[in-house]
Amino acid sequence: MTEDAEQLFPIEARALAESLEAGLLDLKSHPEDRALIDGVFRDLHTLKGSGAMFGHTRLAQFLHDFETAFEAVRDGRLRVSPALVELGLRACDHAMALLDGGSAEPGEVLLSALAALTLEPGAAQAAAQPDDLAAGTGVGDSLALGREAAAVPDQDGPPPWSLSVYLAGDTLTLGGRPLGVLDELRALGAQRLHPLLDRLPPLSELTPDRLYVGWRMELPGELSEEVIREAFLFHDEGLDLELERRAAGPAEAAAARGATAAADPEQPDAERRPKGSAGAMMRVPAERLDEMMDRVGELVIAEARLAELAARSGDTLLITVAEEIQRLATSMRETTMSIRMTPIGSISGRFRRLVHDLDATLGKPIDLVIEGQDTELDKTVIEMLADPLMHLIRNSADHGLETPEERRSMGKPDVGTIRMGARYSGAEVVITLADDGRGLDLGKLRAHAEKRGLIGPEDDLDDAEIRALILQPGFSTAQSVTELSGRGVGMDVVRRTIEQLRGTLEVESEPGHGTQISMRLPLTLAIIDGLLVEVAGERYTIPLAAVEHIIELPEDRAQETGHTRLLTIRDKLVPFLRLRQLLDSPGAPGPHQKVVVVTAGELRVGLTVDRIIGSSQTVIKQLSPLHAALKSFSGATVLGDGTVALILDVPQLVAFGQALDAVEAA
Amino acid sequence: MMPRAFRSAQPSREFRPAQDVVTLRLGGELLAIESGLVREVLEPGAITRVPNAPAFAAGLLNVRGTVVPLTDLRIPLRMPRCPRDADTRILVLDLKLAGAASVVGILAEKVHEVTQISSAAIEDVPDVGARWPAQFVRAIGRKDTQYFIIPDLDAIFAAFLAVPLGAALQIA
Amino acid sequence: MKRTVLVVDDSASVRRLISSTLRAAGYDTIEATDGQDALSIARTARPAAVITDQNMPNLDGLGFIRAFRALPGTAGVPVIFLSTENAETLKQKARAAGALGWMTKPFDDRKLLNVVSKVLGA
Structure with missing residues (x-):
């Protein structure tokens, strides 16, 4: 051996x-x-x-x-x-x-x-x-049974739609994607999908690239007919569609509602189980991946330099080779990055086990619903998130959720729900953890913080500020220590971990209805697609993932001063920031400025620049500790000509601009 | 801190013998940097301005694919500044910043030579030492009749990192 | 892997508009100035989708689509047809020539991205 x-x-x-x-x-x-x-x-x-x-x-x-x-x-x-x-x-x-x-x-x-x-x-x-x-x-069995009975809330909506559809026979030849349509319908909540095979001809008459199969499914009654028909964009030609409301029997309706809660019973097993279980996987030490990423980073830089030299030489043969290498470097980079990207689902097994154990220890039946398991983050980020998330789940189960008796008396189902969700938002991933428990008692929070000396009785705090107190170091809920929350990390450690990942944390809570913690994390990656822009002769990179579109700044707006202004883009007011001022750049702006519209969190903001140079792969180099305090930059990169360009951290830059404005207004 | 150690060990006005240094001109004065710290000397190529950064660390440069901060010792040493010219060089140093090995560039108006000098604590050379912030000068070096400031790089960088955005050094 | 969209229009500004929108959304684009040009590109480049205008010199959109569909390996490649007129007959002709779908100018970037992402799969 x-x-x-x-x-x-x-x-x-x-x-x-x-x-x-x-x-x-x-x-x-x-x-x-x-x-x-x-x-x-x-x-x-x-x-x-x-x-x-x-x-x-x-x-x-x-x-x-x-x-x-x-x-x-x-x-x-x-x-x-x-x-x-x-x-x-x-x-x-x-x-x-x-x-x-x-x-x-x-x-x-x-x-x-x-x-x-x-x-x-x-x-x-x-x-x-x-x-x-x-x-x-x-x-015990009794508990498990009790939960099943309670899992289907009794509520009545409009009866579900019944949809039967055949797409045009030439759909596949023309490049249409029936699977895309089905995906979209599934996203709308389609269930009980059955293929309709009645139009399938005998084998001797079958043409392989024609589409004979149709589908029947049920769609939530809340949807409007237009929304459903929108899924058939470009399929209206030759479309055979029957859509009707269907009065469902009570048993069926209940089953349909139950199924939307978690896993679809008709979904094949392979899809329900989280990705990343054994199988044809190969395990590689993480350091080797890091090393590989470093090499790819260097390759990308070398490639950019080659491309520039080739372009300057005007030698077409050389340019062709350079382009070939560029193509290879790009795909190499994408592969390497995809290796590092791990779905959140890869750690959800731990959460499910934790909830299973908590359920037993606390005597509270808990349902853990995980949404967005496929959302991917860099492996290191995922690993760092595991402990904080475990702590938040433990907190929710321990402090948030009530006992079944309390819940019953409040008219809530016996089974408490903890919902973990992950989704993309611009260049960030938002992870939420919500429970349907008792919510935060602001009065108690405040009293506790005062006792701990975190705030004085005279301090004037609004609700959001009081909720944020639980994230403060020194705010330990020691008085209610149980076996569970006694161990592990505290909320301030959760906060610190998130901040380390350059993320932010937000607590929302409604008394009697539950608490939700949202974490926004950047897709911190070693290489990103960047949009290279020029401001006052200096070049900066904006992460392309944050860029929505680019427009010309109307000439009559070019000479204004101030940091934030509003611009009408397609009938919507969009605030914009003058990079020249934020970056303290020399000189006056030219007449043909561009506005790069970016998303920062839930915000859309325009950034004015002198010139768009183009997009390229950008290897992120961390800034030295000497510049770590400058939050407006998430790093720097080496351009094809060897000079260094700073990478703008869009949310931080927007916050900086707003702060500057506030200072000037004061 | 280290320099204080040899104050007590060295009798007054006695210079510790021979250490390898790179000598350079800055703010019209002569400085000496321990040659073991110097990785290489570069002619200044493209230097990227870092907006809103303190004057002490206002730039970035590319050293063989690595992004390196460029610092200006004239700020903490309160020396007059003059524009770059043909003699201007950048010394690339291996330093420890906040406990981590880092590469840092420092600006020099002119780099002279690698040589050996002897040194003494700053207090022991009052006529030369009084002009600079004592906490940032490790020692005064001497070769023949010339005196050199040996800056205390650890103290300078530690002071910068201790205050957000290096406000202390900028005001100082 | 980035997917490449072949953008065919004789107007440089429309071409650029479509291209920059698609590039910002993570697609690669190749531009062609007319049907003839597009055909020669399509012979070697194998785009994942094609967006073509109708009115162009040398070879118009319908002509290009027919010729494109005659090339080997183009079955299953979606072609989106652009035109300023919303005429039912033209639409039928485009479909018969081998276009999957239709967009009427003017359109905004959101609509364009919506269509392309649907056609190519998000």
């Missing part, structure tokens, strides 16, 4: 254990799902088998009984119960401990609990809570 393979085993085993854990958690809500059962069995089997090969006999022996149990499940001799899932999860933990050289002892307890469960399937309830396991299980 090679040394390499031996080093690989623990990595692979950990991946298998993670995949096993995810599979078990999924099984909790889909106990009948064959693909999940097969997956869990396969993971157990592989983990046991490779463990034995690498001399982990204790691990292999321990897993043997679990494998047998899931074999029985697979063959239909045993049903998945919450108790079995719980035991499986604990077995997972124990397997990891064994890999780290931990004691075999706890395994005995698990195995006897498993034996009790498999020998007498009716005894599931008893086996779930033997004394040795009691340290925080409490997940």
Whole structure:
């Protein structure tokens, strides 16, 4: 056996254990799902088998009984119960401990609990809570049932739409994308999608590039007909579409509402499970990726220099080669970057496990809904986010959500919901964590902050400022320390981590309805697409992702002074900032200035520049500590001619401009 | 800080023997920088102005693909400034900034030579030392009849980093 | 991977407008000044989509689309037809020539990006 393979085993085993854990958690809500059962069995089997090969006999022996149990499940001799899932999860933990050289002892307890469960399937309830396991299980069937009953809120909307559609037969030949249409319909909330195959001709008459398949689906009743028809842009020619409102039976309507909450039951298994589980993956040390990114960065700079020299030489052969290299460098860069980009979903397994455990310890049923799992961030950023997010979830579960009794008395469903969402917004990613709990009690917050000496009784704070107090260092909710919030990081550490990532944090809360924490993070990447602009003979780079469009500054506006002004762009007032003034640039502006309209957070702002030079790949070099205090720049880059250009940090620059204006107005 | 250490060790007016330095002219005075710190000497190419940055660190330059801040020791040493000319050079130094190894450029009106000089603490040379902020001068060096200011780079950069935007140095 | 859109229009300003909007949104563009020019580019460049004007010298939009569709490997490449007139007959002709869809000038960048992203997939 090679040394390499031996080093690989623990990595692979950990991946298998993670995949096993995810599979078990999924099984909790889909106990009948064959693909999940097969997956869990396969993971157990592989983990046991490779463990034995690498001399982990204790691990292999321990897993043997679990494998047998899931074999029985697979063959239909045993049903998945919450108790079995719980035991499986604990077995997972124990397997990891064994890999780290931990004691075999706890395994005995698990195995006897498993034996009790498999020998007498009716005894599931008893086996779930033997004394040795009691340290925080409490997940019984009754609880799980109670949750299912409460999961579908009773509300009536307009009856759903029923849609049957066939696109024109020549759609594919003309480059139309039926899948795009379906994606759009899915985004609108389409469910129960069925293919319609009745127009499929006999094989002898089938033309491969014609489209014969149609689809039937249900769409939420709240949508207007126009919105639905908009999904068929460019498909109106030859379109065969039937759209009608359908009075659904109560059972069906309830099922439809239930399904929108989380995973679509008709979605194939592969899509429901988070990406990044084992499979055909290769694990690479992160430092090697960093190194690779550095090399690619240098390549991009060298390539830019080559392109410039080639252009200057006028030698067409050389230019062709330079262009070829540019193409290669671009795709190389994109590949490298995509390797570093990781979907948020890659760490969501930890959150689901945490909620599962919290659920048991706190005696509060909790539903964790994760949205935008595919949103990608740089790997380092994701890793740094994991702990703060765990802390926020723990906080929500511990302090935010009420007990089922309290919730019932307030007319809320027994099951509390924690919702984690991730989405792109301009050049940023916004991650939100919201609960539907009791919200922040501003009076108590204020009193607590006063007691801690963070503010005085005379300080005049508005609600937002009071809410922000929980982010202050020294504001520990020590008085309500529980087992959970006692450990881990505090809110101020959460804030510091976010700030380290050049992000911002916002707390919103409505008493009785819940609390939401929003984190805005830049897509901090080593290389970005940049728009190179010129102001007073100096060149600056604006991240292209932030650029919406570019317009000419009307000549009559060119000579005005002041930092922020308003400009009418397509009937909308857009504030604009004069970069020349913000950057303290010499000289007077020329007559033909351009306005680069950028998004900064939720804001659209124009930046006036003298000239647009073009867009190019931009390797971000961090500024030295000497310039770290200058927040208006997110870094610098080396241009093709060897000079350095600063990269503008658009949100910070906008804030700077507004601050300058405030100072002048005062 | 380090310079104080050899004040007590060195008797008055006695110069510590021979250390390798690069000598340069700045603000009309002669300075010496420990040659071990100097990575290379460059002719000033394109220097990028950093808007709203303090005068001490007002520029950036490209040194073989690395973006390096350009600093002007005349600000903390309260020396008169003159425009760049054909003699102007940039010394690229390896320094520690906030604990991390960093590359920093410093401006020189003219770079003279690599040589050996002996040095003494600033207090021991009152007639020469009194003109500069004592906390930023590590020692006074001497070669034959010429005196050199040996700036305390650690103290200068630490003071700059201690205050946001280097306000202290700008006002000083 | 950036996708390349072939932009065909005899008006340099319209070409540039479309190009810069698409580039800012992350697409690559190649510009052609008329149908003839576009055809010779299309033979080698293999664009992911084509946006073409109708009224152009040498070879007009309809003619170009027909010739384009006759090239090997162009099945499945979406062509968007631009015109200043919103005439039903012209629209039918464009469709028959092999255009997927139609946009009437003037249009703004939002509409353009919406159309292109739908056609190419976001």
